Amino acid sequence: MKSNPLSNDEETTIIKTQHKYRNLNKKWLLSFLIFSIAVGIYFYSKFGEILPLTSKIQTSSKSVLVTPSPVISESPAVLLQTDTFREAISKAINATNLTQSAKSPDEWKTVVNQWETAISLLKTVPSSSQNYTIAQQKIREYQKNLNYAEKNAVSGK
Numbered sequence: 001m002k003s004n005p006l007s008n009d010e011e012t013t014i015i016k017t018q019h020k021y022r023n024l025n026k027k028w029l030l031s032f033l034i035f036s037i038a039v040g041i042y043f044y045s046k047f048g049e050i051l052p053l054t055s056k057i058q059t060s061s062k063s064v065l066v067t068p069s070p071v072i073s074e075s076p077a078v079l080l081q082t083d084t085f086r087e088a089i090s091k092a093i094n095a096t097n098l099t100q101s102a103k104s105p106d107e108w109k110t111v112v113n114q115w116e117t118a119i120s121l122l123k124t125v126p127s128s129s130q131n132y133t134i135a136q137q138k139i140r141e142y143q144k145n146l147n148y149a150e151k152n153a154v155s156g157k
Contacts, residue, residue, distance in 0.1 A: 085131040088121035092142055099149065108153035115146035 095114035102108045119142050125135040 084121050085125050085129070085135060088118045088125075088135070088138070091115075091118035091121065092138070092145075095142075095145065095149070099145075102149075102152065105153050108149055111149040112146060112153050115142055115149055118142050119146065 091114050095111050098111045102111050122135040122139045125132050
């Protein structure tokens, strides 16, 4: 038989100390996890705004991806160009929303008018604008949507 050099009281004290440190480690780990989650939420709320804004809008059978591009500038001319671009995007979003519920020829004519306005506004974006390339893409995309709306305005779907 081996003899235990520790007494029962000493052994009990050591076991209690081990349990205390295990519980302390668990508390530290839990505190660290809560802190990490809080920091993650904070950074997401701060830097989530920097990510490009995209919204997917569902039409009857297609998806239209609308991607407005924020422009920061002191020049009033550039701000006016940006407002024109944003107004065009806004008209397109409105046309997309109206497409969801349009049934009568008059409702479809309203949709046609919204697409035509959006396209006209995009055509005014100058080639010097940072939104020019996007505007040209959107013109082609919106023209397809306009054609669809015009067909429905005539047939009254």
